[in-house]
Structures are given as structure tokens and as C-alpha cells.
Amino acid sequence: MKLTLIKPNIGRREHSLYVDEGRMEPLQLGILAALTPPDIDVVMYDDRMEQIPYDEPTDLVAITVETFTARRAYEIREEFRKRGVQTVMGGMHAMLIPEEVAEHCDCVIVGDAEPVWETMLCDFKHGRLKKRYDAMQPECPQINVITRRDIFEGKGYLPITLLQFSRGCSHRCSFCASSVYFGAHHYCRPVEDVIREIKEQKRKLLFFVDDNIVCNHEKAKELFRALIPLKIHWVSQGSMDMLNDKELMELMVKSGCLGLVIGFESISPECIAQMNKYTNKKGSGEMYQEEIRQLRKWGLQTWAAFTVGHDGDTVESIRATCDFAIKNKFTFAAFNILMPYPNTPLYEKMKQEGRLLYNGKWWLHEDYRFNYASIVPQNMTAEKLTEVSFECRRRFNSLRSIIKRAFEPHTNLRTPYRFITYLIYNPLFRKEVFKKQGMRFGLKTGKD
Numbered sequence: 001m002k003l004t005l006i007k008p009n010i011g012r013r014e015h016s017l018y019v020d021e022g023r024m025e026p027l028q029l030g031i032l033a034a035l036t037p038p039d040i041d042v043v044m045y046d047d048r049m050e051q052i053p054y055d056e057p058t059d060l061v062a063i064t065v066e067t068f069t070a071r072r073a074y075e076i077r078e079e080f081r082k083r084g085v086q087t088v089m090g091g092m093h094a095m096l097i098p099e100e101v102a103e104h105c106d107c108v109i110v111g112d113a114e115p116v117w118e119t120m121l122c123d124f125k126h127g128r129l130k131k132r133y134d135a136m137q138p139e140c141p142q143i144n145v146i147t148r149r150d151i152f153e154g155k156g157y158l159p160i161t162l163l164q165f166s167r168g169c170s171h172r173c174s175f176c177a178s179s180v181y182f183g184a185h186h187y188c189r190p191v192e193d194v195i196r197e198i199k200e201q202k203r204k205l206l207f208f209v210d211d212n213i214v215c216n217h218e219k220a221k222e223l224f225r226a227l228i229p230l231k232i233h234w235v236s237q238g239s240m241d242m243l244n245d246k247e248l249m250e251l252m253v254k255s256g257c258l259g260l261v262i263g264f265e266s267i268s269p270e271c272i273a274q275m276n277k278y279t280n281k282k283g284s285g286e287m288y289q290e291e292i293r294q295l296r297k298w299g300l301q302t303w304a305a306f307t308v309g310h311d312g313d314t315v316e317s318i319r320a321t322c323d324f325a326i327k328n329k330f331t332f333a334a335f336n337i338l339m340p341y342p343n344t345p346l347y348e349k350m351k352q353e354g355r356l357l358y359n360g361k362w363w364l365h366e367d368y369r370f371n372y373a374s375i376v377p378q379n380m381t382a383e384k385l386t387e388v389s390f391e392c393r394r395r396f397n398s399l400r401s402i403i404k405r406a407f408e409p410h411t412n413l414r415t416p417y418r419f420i421t422y423l424i425y426n427p428l429f430r431k432e433v434f435k436k437q438g439m440r441f442g443l444k445t446g447k448d
């Protein structure tokens with residue numbers, strides 16, 4: 001039997017295909033490959049940079065689906081359906097809105113693949129594939145499963161190894177899809193499994209794709225202690241409250257952490273309260289000044305993630321957010337428009353208030369474009385929100401800003417390695433900002 005794994009792209013640019021030059025290994029497909037019994041042949045195609053050979057013989061296709069890639073995933077399935085090949089789908093979007101995904105595939109797996117993948121394959125082999133498998137979230141994710149990385153070889157991914165220590169996060173920020181997926185729970189792998197996985201691959205630069213690697217301080221400390229002897233460099237995502245725990249921070253830095261994606265979200269305490277972001281508290285001084293001081297002290301290169309379009313936001317406050325990010329010389333920053341992902345508290349609120357655009361299903365709508373507002377904001381039009389968020393991205397990633405931010409002595413200039421990382425990744429992300437803005441979802445238009 002042969003299984004074809006597929007990572008769909010978001011879509012295409014107006015006049016050409018979009019090729020993701022900063023693409024990273026699709027970790028979930030490496031896990032699916034590892035879960036697959038050895039008598040099944042596995043191939044993987046990544047739609048972000050290669051053609052999918054629809055006519056190549058295969059028995060079953062498995063596609064990972066995020067909300068951003070749903071439209072394209074459904075197109076890919078359609079091609080296989082025409083050729084009589086069955087498709088199974090899973091992933092974030094399949095968990096958020098399984099009924100929709102089920103309409104576009106032969107089988108949907110809701111939740112993590114680990115508990116049900118082998119049963120599904122066995123059912124398929126015996127001609128009794130079910131329409132839906134619900135996976136109970138295991139107490140420990142990825143138990144005894146080491147990602148199969150051979151399927152990534154030769155695909156031109158960035159030279160950084162993706163892996164996970166934990167999944168989920170115990171907070172409940174109103175816009176967060178992960179919080180819905182994991183029911184505001186946080187699950188850790190045994191540290192020994194993680195160490196084994198690191199030792200079994202060759203790279204010294206790792207990306208822990210955890211939603212919040214510091215969600216459980218004591219477990220994170222256990223991991224960091226075990227990482228120290230490995231002498232690796234790593235990046236991940238973490239919430240601001242980590243800064244209250246000195247021991248945690250010391251171990252984090254000692255274990256090779258270069259920096260984290262941190263959800264700053266907003267510089268307005270009112271907006272922070274609205275989104276239930278309890279990890280970001282306003283101290284006595286200016287918002288985040290103490291936190292930024294500490295992040296510099298620890299030498300972390302921060303990727304500050306902001307969301308724009310909250311009810312308290314105005315055009316001026318969004319511009320001020322960008323000024324704040326440049327002034328504080330963050331290594332990277334994202335200005336993401338507040339997106340109503342299906343089944344999140346934000347989505348339900350916008351729905352109740354009649355503020356969802358694109359018939360409430362922006363991810364499938366033919367007119368929706370990447371980085372466009374899909375809600376009616378309170379203090380500006382949706383068009384203005386789209387424009388001002390793009391303006392922030394353009395300004396933060398301008399050559400002038402890149403040069404200005406480079407000269408931050410505690411972070412970007414701390415070591416030659418950090419400076420080189422800054423110089424490689426900033427121009428790469430700058431390019432992606434322009435290429436992705438306004439990109440069409442899926443490859444087909446209504447006329448195709």
C-alpha cells in the first residue's frame with residue numbers, strides 16, 4: 001500500500017504562483033509518517049514549492065488542513081477524487097470545524113492523529129474506512145514517536161529542525177485557535193523522548209513549535225536542564241509571564257534559547273483586557289517597559305507578535321503600535337489582523353454582533369485575500385484596517401527600520417551569531433511580507 005502526504009499552500013499571487021521561500025518542515029507530516037506501519041510506502045509533497053503529481057499511483061492521500069489552507073486543500077482533494085483516490089484530512093481546521101472539512105474528504109480525523117491513525121489505516125486496508133474518527137487528547141502527546149525526517153530531505157526547507165516539547169496552552173485568549181483545539185490544556189512529552197529526538201537529528205538549531213513552551217514553569221525547567229549539555233541553539237513561543245520566574249529564565253538562556261515569539265498583542269491595557277490575555281499585565285510604568293528591559297537583560301531576540309483590529313484600536317493606535325515596535329528594536333515583529341477563526345470566542349462574538357464579512361466563511365470566499373480584514377472593526381472600515389496593518393508591516397520591515405533595529409547591543413549585537421541571524425532573516429521576512437500580501441486563497445478562481 002502507498003500513502004501520499006500533502007502540505008497544501010495558502011494559494012497564489014494575482015499573476016503567478018506563490019512559492020514560500022522561507023518554508024519550514026511540515027512537522028505534522030513527519031509525525032504521520034512515523035506513525036505509519038513500515039509495510040506502507042510513504043511519499044510527501046509540499047504544495048508550497050512543488051507540483052503535486054496527481055497521476056502518480058497511490059492508494060490513500062492524507063492532507064493537513066489549517067484554516068488558511070482549507071480552500072486549497074479542498075481543491076487538491078477534488079483532483080484526487082476525480083482519479084478515484086480517497087482522501088483523509090486532519091489538523092487545526094479539521095478540529096475547529098469538522099462538519100465543513102467532512103464535506104470535502106472521505107474521512108476526517110478530529111484531534112491529534114496519534115490515538116487513531118493506525119486504526120484508520122487498518123480500516124482503510126480492509127475496506128471499512130469510517131467517515132470520521134474522533135481522537136481523545138492523550139495526556140502525553142507523541143508518546144514514543146520520533147518524527148520521520150527522511151521525508152523532508154531534498155525539499156529545500158530552512159536549515160532548522162522543528163519539534164515539540166508540549167502542545168496547547170492553559171490560557172484562553174479570545175482569538176486563539178489553539179486554545180479551542182486543546183480546550184485550554186497544556187500537554188508535555190516526556191523529556192527523555194525530546195532529548196532522544198534531538199540526538200537522532202543532525203542540526204544544532206531547533207524550533208520548538210510549542211504554543212507556549214513556558215506554560216508549565218516546572219516542566220519547562222526540567223526540559224531546559226536536560227538541554228544544557230546538548231549545546232544547541234533554539235527558538236520557540238512563550239508567554240510574557242515567564243519573566244516573573246528568574247530560575248526559569250536563567251535555565252532558558254543557559255540551555256541555548258536565542259529568542260521567543262511573544263504575544264504582545266497590543267500596547268493598550270483595555271484591548272489586552274478585552275482579549276482575556278491575562279499573561280500581559282500592565283505594571284506601574286509605561287506598558288511593557290519592564291518586560292522589554294528584562295528580555296534585553298537575558299539577551300533574547302524577541303519576535304513581538306501584535307494583533308490589530310481590536311475594538312479599542314484606532315488607525316492612530318495601530319500606527320503607534322508600529323512606532324513602539326521600531327523604537328524598542330524588536331528583532332522581528334508581526335502585525336496580524338485580528339482573525340475570527342471558526343469556533344473561537346472571537347468568532348462567536350463577531351457573529352452575534354453581525355460583524356463577520358465574507359458570509360462568515362472568509363477562508364472559503366473567492367474574494368477574500370491573505371491579510372485582509374474579515375470583520376467590521378469598531379473605529380474604522382475593514383479596508384482601512386487592511387491598509388494600516390500592511391503599512392505597519394511595510395514600515396517595520398523597511399530597510400531603514402532593519403538598519404535601525406540591528407544596532408541593539410543586548411540582543412542583535414550580543415554575538416556575531418545573533419547578528420548574522422538578524423541579517424539573514426530580516427530581509428527574508430521582508431520579502432515574504434510583500435509577496436504574501438493580498439494573495440488569493442487556493443489556485444482556482446470562480447472562472448476556472
Ligand code: B12
Pocket residue numbers: 009010023024025026027028031062063064065066067068069088089090091092093096109111112113114162164168176177178179209210211336341342
Ligand atoms: C509552527 C507554526 C508556524 C510556522 C510554520 C511551520 C511550518 N512547518 O511551515 C510559521 C511560523 C512559519 C507559521 C506561519 C503561519 N501560521 Co502558524 N503555527 C505554527 C504552530 C505554532 C505549530 C504548528 C505545528 O507544527 N504543530 C505541530 C504539529 C505536530 O501539530 P499539528 O499540526 O496540530 O498536527 C497534529 C494534529 O493536528 C493532527 N494532524 C495535523 N494534520 C493532520 C493531517 C491528517 C491527515 C491527520 C489525520 C491528522 C493531522 O495530528 C498531528 C499530530 O498529532 C501552530 C499552533 C498549533 N498548535 O498548531 C500555528 C498555527 C497553525 N499558525 C497559524 C497561523 C495563523 C499562521 C500564519 C497564517 C500567520 C500569519 N498571519 O502569517 C502563517 C502562515 C501559515 C501558512 N499556512 O503558510 C494558526 C492557524 C489558525 C488556524 N485556524 O488555522 C495557528 C494554529 C496558531 C494559532 N494559535 O492560531 N506557523
Ligand code: SF4
Pocket residue numbers: 168169170171172173176177178179211212239263279
Ligand atoms: S497565551 Fe498564546 S497560545 Fe495561550 S491562549 Fe493566549 S494566544 Fe493562545
